[in-house]
Amino acid sequence: MAVALDDAFAFVRDHGRGVLVTARGDGRPQLSNIMYVTGPDHTVRISVTDSRAKTANLRRNPQASLHVTSDDFWAYVVLDGTVDLSAVAAAGDDEVVEALVAMYRQAQGEHPDWAEFRRAMVAQRRLVATFTAASAYGMLPD
Numbered sequence: 001m002a003v004a005l006d007d008a009f010a011f012v013r014d015h016g017r018g019v020l021v022t023a024r025g026d027g028r029p030q031l032s033n034i035m036y037v038t039g040p041d042h043t044v045r046i047s048v049t050d051s052r053a054k055t056a057n058l059r060r061n062p063q064a065s066l067h068v069t070s071d072d073f074w075a076y077v078v079l080d081g082t083v084d085l086s087a088v089a090a091a092g093d094d095e096v097v098e099a100l101v102a103m104y105r106q107a108q109g110e111h112p113d114w115a116e117f118r119r120a121m122v123a124q125r126r127l128v129a130t131f132t133a134a135s136a137y138g139m140l141p142d
Contacts, residue, residue, distance in 0.1 A: 001137060004134055005042055008077040011068065013038045016107065018068040020046065022057035022083075022129070027037070028058050036066075037106045042133040050088045050125035058083045058129060066131055070141060077138035079131070079138030086128040092118035099128050 020032045032054045036044045044066060048055050058064065062082045069076040089096040092115070100121050104111055111117045120129070 001030045001079060001139060003136045003138050003140060005133060005136050006126060007140060008079060008138065009038070009133065011070075011075070011077045011138075012041050012044065012066070013039055014051050014077065015070075018066050021065040021067065023061045023063065024053070024057060024058060030054060035107065036131075037103050039130070042079075042081075044131040044133070045099075046129040046131065047100055047103060047126055048085075048129045051125060052133045055085065055127070055129070058085055064131060066133070075139055075141040077118075077136055077140065079133035080137075081131055081133040084130045084132070086130070089124075089126045092122055093138050096127060097121050100126055103128070 006122065017035050020034045030053050033045050036046045039045055055119050062084070064081065064083050066079045066134050078091045086096050086099065089100065091097070101114065104117065112115070
């Protein structure tokens with residue numbers, strides 16, 4: 001059932017975990033459990049590593065879907081859209097790491113050791129995947 005994008009995004013904003021669906025090279029779906037933070041204009045930001053299948057899939061085809069369920073599993077939303085990938089974190093003070101710091105703060109608050117966090121983002125070759133929703137369907141709670 002089609003769901004208004006604003007209503008779907010309100011549901012997504014209230015959660016923080018979902019399943020990102022990307023397309024493998026052979027067209028079959030690749031599903032990845034993810035944590036995310038919401039941004040403006042129906043966007044969701046996800047911290048990913050450069051070596052993961054979902055990252056390679058998104059470089060090949062930026063179309064994706066994000067499936068989010070309620071805690072009781074009976075309500076859900078699927079957002080369809082596209083993903084933009086940032087550069088890979090290269091230095092502890094680059095703009096990618098700054099974006100990852102902002103995402104962590106939004107999701108978790110303050111980190112006990114920001115210097116260690118920044119080093120880890122570079123060592124893990126992290127980047128930011130920004131999903132922009134274009135349409136939605138699902139079943140929202142009453």
